[in-house]
Amino acid sequence: MSSRDRILAKIAQNQPEFSALPGLEGLGNVYESPAQQFKTILEGIGGKVIEFSDWSEIKSFVKEHFDSNSRIISTLPELADIAELDWVYNDPHTLENVDFTIIRGHLGVAENSAIWITESLLKQRVSAFIPQYLAIVLEANSLVSSMHEAYAQIGMEEYGFATFLAGPSKTADIEQSLVLGAHGARGLTVFLKV
């Protein structure tokens, strides 16, 4: 008998009597202003929210914070004149020297400021993790209150990889001192389109 069959047989023999799944009704807060809550939480964990209505505002932000030597990549055609768009089929290791990535997120969660991003938006899975700084463009009307609402929306959506991303990479492994920029992006800016 294989290990698989032995393990499964022992589990079948030892598992307790069937106990039904609970419902998920009544879980999750509902916020009057999800945008305000989202902003408060994200700032609390070291991120930043900038509301914008015109793409030129993002371009000015980039020009203000990065010089011409910086490598900036994006998946948004609207930003073609300030960022590379032709990296998506390259070996992921070639993104090693990226300073700033600007991608889109599907939805944001007010209770914890997590942003849902699937592979279809990342293009390369590592694109949100490897740059020095990260920005995510989010539609203000895509914000939901809770994780339960978020998963209700996600449903059985198909993807190879997806992530909930909340704030910059961080660690407190040295004496509980918070340091931003452990291995992933050192900073996260969310451009909220209103």
Add this chain to the structure above:
Amino acid sequence: MESKVLEHSKASEVFNQDKERVGWHDETLWFVRSKRDKAAHNIPDWELLRSTASSIKHNVLSNMHDYLVEFEKNALANGVHIHWAADAEEHNKIVHGIIAKHGVTRMVKSKSMLTEECHLNDYLAKNGVEVIDTDLGERIVQLRDEPPSHIVLPAIHLKKEDVGETFHIHLGTEKGNKDPQYLTEAARHHLRETFLTRKIALTGVNFAIAQTGEFVVCTNEGNADMGAHLADVHIACMGFEKLIPRREHLGVFLRLLARSATGQPITTYSSHFKKPREGQEMHIVIVDNGRSTQLGREDFRNSLKCIRCGACMNTCPVYRRSGGHSYHNAVAGPIGSILAPNLDMRKNADLPFASTLCGSCSNVCPVKIDIHDQLYKWRQVIVKEGYAATSKKLGMGAMTFTLSNPAVYQTGGKVGRWFMRNIPFVVNNGLNPWFKNREMPEPPKESFREWYLNNKKS
């Protein structure tokens, strides 16, 4: 570095020699516990969330067989290779087999307590494979040739001076520089090089979804993602109890995990791995290693609900004052003490006694495991099976004899009170465990029985 394993109480004595450091350790963990409280109190439905999570996990335990079969079927359909390991040895062999097949001798690894439980790093080192741990805390303890002392905060027993010295020796940082920002930056550079050059990445699993065959890995640092997305092969190792039924249940567990662990609203990255990236190979190793036995122990099976948040450790007065290494088990603290006897009852017979049974662990547990009740029940099993320490057996025997013989009991009390009054050093010395860190009480003039006999007529 295999040395003779000290019992928890003996190891705690060693840990307690540096009083200042113990005080600091205690306060640091209590600080994390306080952050957890704040985060929990910000969520009005916290208690409903806990009971829902506990019920979901109960359903998982009761339907484990079918969920595992469902998970396997879906993961295979996603193009993932599935392996089953009955024990630690088989797990290690499977992982090494995958590495050897690719002709590689170096691997990058993100946090996985399961691989600690299986002693994978030692096994791979013996087989000529170099493993680099990438969680900052794990990297620190790995460089120091120590095991992690906490499942979420692996280097919580170290001060920044210690880390500065370790990095100076191994990573060439400035001598004496102990600035966390500077040291983290040094680790970032050192490990970035590792991420970019390793062909195989191993990660743990926080949750595996039966319905979709995907698994979720949570980190704050981004090390699991950096490793997995840059490697040709991704190996994910999981105990079978990591299963949850449906994707929507992640809403429950992701709300609980980071709040319970560190007081954060959620970890920075909660990554859902469903299919290998194009050209990549993905493996999942499903491990039993005693879990199916634990599933059959009615009193202890709830321990398999654990989501490894560490809240029970941060709150435990014994853990905070004895340190994770005193538990000589991959998982320390209260939860480790109810998991460990199932792995090896003889070796871990001391752990269920490393508790005051105050119940704080059960009160903070996000999946409502009755941890302190299980500690109490393990004590009975251990004594019954004959694994209790000799001193404990002798003590209990003497107690049984005394309490069942009124004459012995009365004389014993008298003799004790006389000694405490007249020659106190007989009890006030290091040989009496009750004297350690305590003053002995003033002996009463008479026993209750004597008082009662003298006063009952009036």
